[in-house]
Amino acid sequence: MRSSSDLAAAPLYLEMAPPLNAASQINHLFVFRDMGVLSGRGSGRFATDLFTLSITCDDSGGARGSMAPPRPGFTPRLMPFHGVVAGLRLSSRPERLPEAEELKPLASALARVQQSDEALPLLVTMLDELAKCLRFAASPGLCSARTERRKVREETSVSRRRLAASRRFRRLLGQLATQTVSLTDLALDAGYYDQPHMSAACRAFAGKPPRALRLQAAQCGFGRSLQDARLKDRLILVINE
Structure with missing residues (x-):
């Protein structure tokens, strides 16, 4: 991941509804970009009832995926976060995680979002494609x-x-x-x-x-970056200060 000195764009956390044809287990997409501002002293990771599939740039310029289980409570950060991470939040685990080769398009989009909001539509498109590819086990049906x-x-x-x-x-x-x-x-x-x-x-x-x-929290705009109605109407939450 790039150093904090390479990050030019303002801190940002946003959540967006998934694409219409994604599996019902996909609750929302998210993007988190920070330079230790939103993730400074006293901050932490919110509790969630969802699994988190995160995509992070690695040192080689590629991207890697990781899966985190639901968090039952607020978790304080041990140190500020510097970088950008994006992904999906899911109601259950997918049958498999994406391979490194499948994440290559996301690596470029993540790197560009570190510099500018103008790359957000591209990143959302890449996350949409990832969402459409995920497969989940069938529901076991009724149980006690x-x-x-x-x-x-x-x-x-x-x-x-x-x-x-x-x-x-x-x-x-x-x-x-x-x-x-x-x-x-x-x-x-x-x-x-x-x-x-x-x-x-x-x-x-x-x-x-x-x-x-x-x-x-604010439902704000991003200049021209997310003003396309197809993206703007999908915004759920924005935190940028």
Whole structure:
């Protein structure tokens, strides 16, 4: 990966809906670019009920993929992140991870996104192609609640109840950018008992209160880079400060 001195573009985290013809197990695409600003002191990785397939540039100029299981809680960063990573978040593991050869087109797109937002549409196109290629095992069908709990625990190492709480927080996170809705109404809409209940969840899953998360989240534009309606309409969440 390039050194932080090579990174010219501003910090950015965004989530986008997957392409229409992708498997239902693909929840969203993401891009994270930083120079230690968003990932500085007190920051960390948010809790998630999803698997994370990440694509990162390696030192040879290629790209490698890695799979991370769901995170049951907020995980503080040991050090700031410098670089760019993109990928997919999934409700279950794919049957196989992409080979290094399949990731070569992504390597070039990732390198360009380090320098400019203008390369974001190309990167999204590459992620869309990756999403369309992933295959997942067929659902095992109906099973008892006890069997379902056991399978969830075996696959994710997280309880079904904790995953449900993470899922509710993820829905809330996507709504926080709506500045016209009060935090109390957002809490009720997301399924929390009240605003204090929502605040406790935000601190547990994101390390910050909801008001601070709202200040970070914005459904903003990127000049000409994502103004194509086919891309703009897919934006779920943007954090860029």
